[in-house]
Amino acid sequence: MFRSLLDRFQWKGTDHVYSLPWIRNRLEYSADPQRVKEFLQGAKVTRSQLTRDMLSRFHLSHHSIVVSDDEHAHQLRSVFLACLPSPESYSGIAKDLVKQVFKPGGSGELHLSRQLIPAVYLSLLSNLLGANVLRALEEHIRTIDFQPGSRPMHLDGVMYAIGMQFPGLGLMRNVIDWAFFKKDHYTRKIAIKLEQMVFEFATPKPASWYAHLIDMKQSGKISKAQFRGELTSMLVSSYALSAAMSSMLLCLAARPEYVTRIRSDQELAKHFVNEVLRLFPPFRQFGYEEKGIWEKSDRSKDTVTDFMVSVFGLHRNEQVWPDADVFRPERFEVADAVKGCKFMPFGLGKRSCTGRVYSLRVMVEMLNYVCSEECGLQLSLPADFVKDYVGLPLGTNGRLVSFPVDDRIVVRRGVSEGGSPHA
Numbered sequence: 001m002f003r004s005l006l007d008r009f010q011w012k013g014t015d016h017v018y019s020l021p022w023i024r025n026r027l028e029y030s031a032d033p034q035r036v037k038e039f040l041q042g043a044k045v046t047r048s049q050l051t052r053d054m055l056s057r058f059h060l061s062h063h064s065i066v067v068s069d070d071e072h073a074h075q076l077r078s079v080f081l082a083c084l085p086s087p088e089s090y091s092g093i094a095k096d097l098v099k100q101v102f103k104p105g106g107s108g109e110l111h112l113s114r115q116l117i118p119a120v121y122l123s124l125l126s127n128l129l130g131a132n133v134l135r136a137l138e139e140h141i142r143t144i145d146f147q148p149g150s151r152p153m154h155l156d157g158v159m160y161a162i163g164m165q166f167p168g169l170g171l172m173r174n175v176i177d178w179a180f181f182k183k184d185h186y187t188r189k190i191a192i193k194l195e196q197m198v199f200e201f202a203t204p205k206p207a208s209w210y211a212h213l214i215d216m217k218q219s220g221k222i223s224k225a226q227f228r229g230e231l232t233s234m235l236v237s238s239y240a241l242s243a244a245m246s247s248m249l250l251c252l253a254a255r256p257e258y259v260t261r262i263r264s265d266q267e268l269a270k271h272f273v274n275e276v277l278r279l280f281p282p283f284r285q286f287g288y289e290e291k292g293i294w295e296k297s298d299r300s301k302d303t304v305t306d307f308m309v310s311v312f313g314l315h316r317n318e319q320v321w322p323d324a325d326v327f328r329p330e331r332f333e334v335a336d337a338v339k340g341c342k343f344m345p346f347g348l349g350k351r352s353c354t355g356r357v358y359s360l361r362v363m364v365e366m367l368n369y370v371c372s373e374e375c376g377l378q379l380s381l382p383a384d385f386v387k388d389y390v391g392l393p394l395g396t397n398g399r400l401v402s403f404p405v406d407d408r409i410v411v412r413r414g415v416s417e418g419g420s421p422h423a
């Protein structure tokens with residue numbers, strides 16, 4: 001029924017353009033690297049209205065870097081990047097995460113996302129926001145059952161195309177969420193409470209991102225709403241990083257032969273992480289628009305207003321990724337593997353992900369540690385794991401952040417820290 005509704009929209013261009021003749025919003029969805037390149041290299045582009053709208057609902061804020069204008073985002077980005085942890089800290093951050101997710105002494109089956117989200121969130125608060133997390137906040141985070149949800153993105157696209165993003169229709173959107181997308185409602189409740197608790201139960205470390213945010217708020221450089229928006233965005237960043245880590249650990253569990261190979265080849269860990277992000281990008285789609293497109297009075301009927309990159313489709317496009325569905329980290333050994341707008345898990349350009357360096361480093365260090373003898377973990381997939389996808393974990397389709405549908409992993413303690421086998 002949903003599909004037949006979509007079919008009523010026109011099909012155009014290299015991929016799909018959703019529009020109705022009498023509506024101004026025209027969305028193009030593309031998975032063609034040439035078309036993406038052409039669009040991004042043509043006119044000046046910025047994040048699209050639709051993406052901002054979806055992100056602000058998921059972020060629960062209309063005021064973080066993610067949804068602000070280019071100039072403001074650029075200023076905050078430089079402060080943020082200056083506060084990143086030093087390169088040598090990442091292995092410690094990754095080890096701590098592994099120890100929290102796979103509790104020492106624990107064996108058996110566990111759900112990765114459930115373990116990862118609170119651990120990653122706490123880790124981001126401490127290492128990226130730069131906050132001392134007080135006990136009340138830590139205990140609260142550990143009791144939460146995180147179930148990040150969002151309505152299907154194509155539905156968002158359709159609602160946007162028919163003009164339902166207008167503020168006056170907010171009540172109707174809320175009713176739809178409440179009736180059909182209860183997880184959205186739940187995610188929002190959790191985030192609002194967390195934002196308040198971070199404010200009350202976290203103190204800034206010196207010269208941290210958090211300390212700078214407080215300074216900027218006090219000096220009036222950012223508003224209270226913008227300050228709160230940045231705190232909230234730590235949560236959605238935790239979802240993205242946890243989703244990527246879940247996929248990475250499942251991919252490793254499905255291919256134990258990589259454990260010894262990664263031990264002897266550090267570069268392979270980077271390629272492995274890239275291959276995970278290629279096949280399982282946490283953000284499956286995001287969008288850009290030509291700057292000033294909304295002000296143009298001569299905008300023709302055929303002009304696209306929002307250019308949505310289908311990252312999932314792009315990363316599995318057979319024309320640029322031979323054997324696209326096959327998990328093969330070695331494809332990234334070639335120097336130009338990531339060139340030409342065909343690999344963009346963190347987006348491209350001025351508004352690309354500010355957490356890219358942090359996320360990649362922590363993931364690579366986590367993979368190195370999990371594969372090391374010192375860690376002593378053996379990961380495998382449960383016997384009844386869904387295998388209709390050649391042993392790869394599948395992501396939830398069409399959601400803003402895509403988690404593996406089945407995220408169960410089996411943990412055994414193989415080798416102890418001293419290198420001797422456990423009983």
Ligand code: HEM
Binds near residue numbers: 074237241283352
């Ligand atoms: C594997 C994990 C992550 C992935 C795959 C990811 C991906 C993305 C993507 C696709 C975008 C949109 C880019 C664009 O529109 O061109 C984005 C934006 C952003 N991400 Fe991430 N992200 C991750 C983790 C993080 C983390 C840990 C942070 C930490 C704070 C973060 C902070 C941001 C911010 C602030 C933006 C907005 C940047 C701007 O608008 O200028 N991300 N991310």
